[in-house]
Amino acid sequence: GQNIDQPTEMTATEGAIVQINCTYQTSGFNGLFWYQQHAGEAPTFLSYNVLDGLEEKGRFSSFLSRSKGYSYLLLKELQMKDSASYLCAPGYQKVTFGTGTKLQVIP
């Protein structure tokens, strides 16, 4: 089974940097996904980490430490459109989601 823990809600200011943490306990771990979900819409893929370390993709970066069961998503230069839920999902072929972190970006 899998135990996934993320903060429920976060608030950050436009232009700032925010870090969303995720801890997990899972059997048969292979990698970790991050998805973004705007209210009323379907999730969309952001990143996938299979090795330890930081993966950078534009304003978004994702970090993974497999030994610690820990990941974070880093969002830089926040924009209002970044207001959404961010879902942490350990997995490989079978993808299981956490409850998500609802991020509100304020002016």
Next chain:
Amino acid sequence: GAGVSQSPRYKVAKRGQDVALRCDPISGHVSLFWYQQALGQGPEFLTYFQNEAQLDKSGLPSDRFFAERPEGSVSTLKIQRTQQEDSAVYLCASSFPASGANVLTFGAGSRLTVL
């Protein structure tokens, strides 16, 4: 098709009715997943297919839930004798690789309301 298509987008059912939700995955995608998402929660895994084979159905909440993908393309999630707790958005997602990490493309979902 260009994306994952789900129908109906909205379904209202009376308690006890049977419902069928359809998913058309992206053409050529081997893997297909069903998730249930309650308001304010993350998507909960229900089941997944690789081609026509149902590899994992451990997330189906009861034997009232049944999924099939007979020809390895379109999938149907059937819920028998619906209950109020079945009210949720049902998300379908598909992915190309038969092996390797499943980067999922989601459909817009089917919102089920059971009265």
